[in-house]
Amino acid sequence: MTGTSAMMARILRDLPAGDGSDLLGGDPALCARVLGVDGIAVSLCGDDALTELVWSTPGRSADLEDAQYTLGEGPALDACRHRSLIALPDLQRTDPHRWPAFLPEAERFGVRALFCFPLHLGAVCLGVFTAQRATPAPLDAAQMNDAFILSAAITAALIRDDAQRQSFVWAEPSTTLHRAVVHQATGIISVQADVSLAQAMVLLRAHAYRTEKPLLETAEEVVARRLHFRDDKGGTTVPSSDKD
Amino acid sequence: MTTQQRLLDILVEAVDTLTDDFDVIDFLHRLSTRCVELLDVQATGIMIVDEHDELQLIAASDETTRLLELFALQHDQGPCVRCYRSGQAQLNIDLTSRTATLGFGPFAAQARTAGFTVTHALPMKLRHQVIGAVNLFDTRPGLLSDSDLQIGQAVADVATIALLQQRTLETSHLEKAQLQAALTSRVIIEQAKGILSERYGLSLDASFDTMRTYARPRKMRLTELARQVIDNTFDGTFEPTGTDTP
Structure with missing residues (x-):
C-alpha cells in the first residue's frame, strides 16, 4: 500500500x-x-x-x-x-x-x-x-x-x-450555500433599488469591483444594512454611527 | 485583443491542456492498479459490455495471462455477468464452494488455479443503465466490509464516469439540468429571504420562518412560494413571524 x-x-x-x-x-x-x-x-x-x-x-x-x-x-x-x-x-x-x-x-x-x-x-x-x-x-x-x-x-x-x-433542495435555512449571503443581498438590493434580481446582482458586483472589496464582504454589508442602494444605485454607505 | 495576443493565448492553452493526452484505457488500467492498493485485494479488472451484449475486459491491475484468461471466460458466465444482468453487486463469492459457484464452474476452477479464493463484482452503472462491472479477486478468504464495499462502488462509479466522459451523452443535459434545478431552488429561497427582509423589515431568519409559516398549512412548496415572491406574482398575505428588525 x-x-x-x-x-x-x-x-x-x-x-x-x-x-x-x-x-x-x-x-x-x-x-x-x-x-x-x-x-x-x-x-x-x-x-x-x-x-x-x-x-x-x-x-x-x-x-x-x-x-x-x-x-x-x-x-x-x-x-x-x-x-x-x-x-x-x-x-x-x-x-x-x-x-x-x-x-x-x-x-x-x-x-x-x-x-x-x-x-x-x-x-x-x-x-x-x-x-x-x-x-x-x-x-x-x-x-x-x-x-x-x-x-x-x-x-x-x-x-x-x-x-x-x-x-x-429542502435543507433548512441557508449557511450551507457558500454564497447564500450574495443571493440574500441580491434580493435586498432588488427591493431597495426597485430593479430586477439580475440588475441587482450587477449593482452588487459593480460596487464590489469599484471599492476593491470581495463580493462576499460587500454582500455582508448589504445584509447588515450598512450599505444601501435605495436612492443612489451606486450604493450608499450609511454613516459610521450606524455600524455599531 | 490583438491577433498576436490571441495566438499567444491559444499557444499557452495548448501547452497547459493535457486532455488530448488523456487515454481512457490507460486511465482505467491505472485505476485498476490503484483499486488493488485502496482495497488491499490481489487483482482487479474492469469489464464492459460490447455491442453483442457480452462482457469484455477493458483494463486489469496486471496483465498476466492467468488473469486475462479468467476475465476472458466471463464473457458469458461468472460473477460479472450476473452483476451486469441484475445490476446488483455480487459479493463474497467463495470460489471453493460448489453451491456458490453453481452456473460458472469452469470460471471458478480457473480462478482457483490462479490462487484466488474469493471474488466480488460491482456494477458500473449510471442511473438505471448498467454498462459493465468491476471485478475484485482475493487470495484470502473473508468478507468485504461495508466500508470496502463503498470504496469499491466508488471505483466502479469512477470507471463509469471516465468511460461516459468520452461520449456525448444525451442524458448529460438532463443530469446537468437536475443538478442546476436543485441548486437554483436553494438560490431563489435565499433571494426571496432578502426581498422579504427588506420589504417587511425582518431579519433573514424571520423572513424564512414567515415563508415557511405561510407555505406549510397550504401544502405549498417553499421553492414555489419563493419563486412567486421573486416574480412578484405572490398574491397572498404574509404574517411576519417574530418581532425582530434587521
Missing part, C-alpha cells in the same frame, strides 16, 4: 455521503493532502459562470473561487468552458494577459500553482475541481492520477439519483 491509499480510500468512501444539506461528503482537507496541495475547491458552473462553491478547504481556495466569480474570468471558468484540464504549475510563468484581472488576485492570495479539472460528462460540464498550492511545481504522476480519479468520483457523487439531492 502506498502512503496515500488509506486517505484516498476514505475520501472515495465519504464523497457520496453528504450529511443532507451538502451535495458532497467527506473532508476536503484530506483530499488536499492526498494530492500534496494546500487546498481544493469544487464549484458548479452554469451559463458560463461559476454559480456556487459546494465543497472546499477554507481560506485561499474559497477566495480563489470567489475572485473568479466576481471577476468573471479565471482558469476554473476556462476549464469548464473548454472541458479541459488547465494545469498551471507556476503562475508567475503564466502569460499575464491570459487572465489580466485574476492573476494579480491569485498572486495577492499567495497562490503559485493551480490545477483545474473539469467535472464533465460528454459535452456537458457540471463544474470544476481546483487544487492550489503556495509553491510552484507540477503534480507528480501519482497525484495527477488520483486527481483524475477524484474528479470522476466527484462527478459521480454530484449526479447520484437519490434522496441526497432532494434533501439538499
Whole structure:
C-alpha cells in the first residue's frame, strides 16, 4: 500500500455521503493532502459562470473561487468552458494577459500553482475541481492520477439519483450555500433599488469591483444594512454611527 | 485583443491542456492498479459490455495471462455477468464452494488455479443503465466490509464516469439540468429571504420562518412560494413571524 491509499480510500468512501444539506461528503482537507496541495475547491458552473462553491478547504481556495466569480474570468471558468484540464504549475510563468484581472488576485492570495479539472460528462460540464498550492511545481504522476480519479468520483457523487439531492433542495435555512449571503443581498438590493434580481446582482458586483472589496464582504454589508442602494444605485454607505 | 495576443493565448492553452493526452484505457488500467492498493485485494479488472451484449475486459491491475484468461471466460458466465444482468453487486463469492459457484464452474476452477479464493463484482452503472462491472479477486478468504464495499462502488462509479466522459451523452443535459434545478431552488429561497427582509423589515431568519409559516398549512412548496415572491406574482398575505428588525 502506498502512503496515500488509506486517505484516498476514505475520501472515495465519504464523497457520496453528504450529511443532507451538502451535495458532497467527506473532508476536503484530506483530499488536499492526498494530492500534496494546500487546498481544493469544487464549484458548479452554469451559463458560463461559476454559480456556487459546494465543497472546499477554507481560506485561499474559497477566495480563489470567489475572485473568479466576481471577476468573471479565471482558469476554473476556462476549464469548464473548454472541458479541459488547465494545469498551471507556476503562475508567475503564466502569460499575464491570459487572465489580466485574476492573476494579480491569485498572486495577492499567495497562490503559485493551480490545477483545474473539469467535472464533465460528454459535452456537458457540471463544474470544476481546483487544487492550489503556495509553491510552484507540477503534480507528480501519482497525484495527477488520483486527481483524475477524484474528479470522476466527484462527478459521480454530484449526479447520484437519490434522496441526497432532494434533501439538499429542502435543507433548512441557508449557511450551507457558500454564497447564500450574495443571493440574500441580491434580493435586498432588488427591493431597495426597485430593479430586477439580475440588475441587482450587477449593482452588487459593480460596487464590489469599484471599492476593491470581495463580493462576499460587500454582500455582508448589504445584509447588515450598512450599505444601501435605495436612492443612489451606486450604493450608499450609511454613516459610521450606524455600524455599531 | 490583438491577433498576436490571441495566438499567444491559444499557444499557452495548448501547452497547459493535457486532455488530448488523456487515454481512457490507460486511465482505467491505472485505476485498476490503484483499486488493488485502496482495497488491499490481489487483482482487479474492469469489464464492459460490447455491442453483442457480452462482457469484455477493458483494463486489469496486471496483465498476466492467468488473469486475462479468467476475465476472458466471463464473457458469458461468472460473477460479472450476473452483476451486469441484475445490476446488483455480487459479493463474497467463495470460489471453493460448489453451491456458490453453481452456473460458472469452469470460471471458478480457473480462478482457483490462479490462487484466488474469493471474488466480488460491482456494477458500473449510471442511473438505471448498467454498462459493465468491476471485478475484485482475493487470495484470502473473508468478507468485504461495508466500508470496502463503498470504496469499491466508488471505483466502479469512477470507471463509469471516465468511460461516459468520452461520449456525448444525451442524458448529460438532463443530469446537468437536475443538478442546476436543485441548486437554483436553494438560490431563489435565499433571494426571496432578502426581498422579504427588506420589504417587511425582518431579519433573514424571520423572513424564512414567515415563508415557511405561510407555505406549510397550504401544502405549498417553499421553492414555489419563493419563486412567486421573486416574480412578484405572490398574491397572498404574509404574517411576519417574530418581532425582530434587521
